[in-house]
Amino acid sequence: MNAVQLEEILKSNGYKMTNQRRAIIEVLCENIGKFLSAEDILNLSKIKCPQTNFSTVYRNLEILEQLELVHKTNMDANSTCFYEIIDLDNHHHHIICTQCGKTKAIDFCPLEMFKSNIEDEDFELLDHKVELYGICSECRKKPKK
Amino acid sequence: MNAVQLEEILKSNGYKMTNQRRAIIEVLCENIGKFLSAEDILNLSKIKCPQTNFSTVYRNLEILEQLELVHKTNMDANSTCFYEIIDLDNHHHHIICTQCGKTKAIDFCPLEMFKSNIEDEDFELLDHKVELYGICSECRKKPKK
């Protein structure tokens, strides 16, 4: 998924392109595989379009969520939410370092395992979220804080 | 994991038992397999111990998190966090109805699949979170809102 494709999707859903929106989309596309907070997105977007504002970031994230183009998540430690573009061409999950927060994309997805293991007809399975937590090599080398 | 076991763990870590704490622990243990918000926990705890307070709930959840006895999570739709006792004897994940929020425990865990698929020595795998999203049978019957 690249920014141009995303723009097309938004336009075809009746949304207009503004510099702020384009900046936000570009930031998201340039950071696939990482988790960004709303504040991260704001700061990075401001580099491209300085007048970008928190409300605008949140409003655009909401639109993208509704179109199922971004995933929203939190990590256990705090209550900030993190966002990432859903890249259908390159579906992945993450491993997250519990010490420094660094993330890394993991290609393996256990969804098929779930499908075959859930004989449960009560739910129609639509989506899933998988996060792995660990300690990255750099943090392992460091003395424990 | 039952409330008595949990009390023992807390006591052996130097924590004292108060009626508020006991109420919170019991509520958590009685709701394994569900996700409770801090507010849910407060309201249910108040039935057992009416003077229970929000600060006390959050402070106890923090202690339980530090001892790795509860998991904290959020669902995509809103930014409220949800808590559940980690029941090592009965490890499970959840499927969550995106319409009504109802949850159901799922026994299958793909962790072993991950271990064998991650040849990645950069991370030491410590923990994981898996959530499935879908629409429950009741919501499927209802006319779309």
Add this chain to the structure above:
DNA sequence: GTAACTGCAAAGTTTTTGCATTTGG
């Protein structure tokens, strides 16, 4: 007795909203 715990009220964070103004198509 004393360290741990709690209640309260206040502050901190993150997210959402109303409204007046601006802008893209």
Add this chain to the structure above:
DNA sequence: CCAAATGCAAAAACTTTGCAGTTAC
């Protein structure tokens, strides 16, 4: 032109904290 988008400031929602008083052990 006008619906959509934005900026601002204020509010809402959720969580954390300081402090004085209380309680478990």
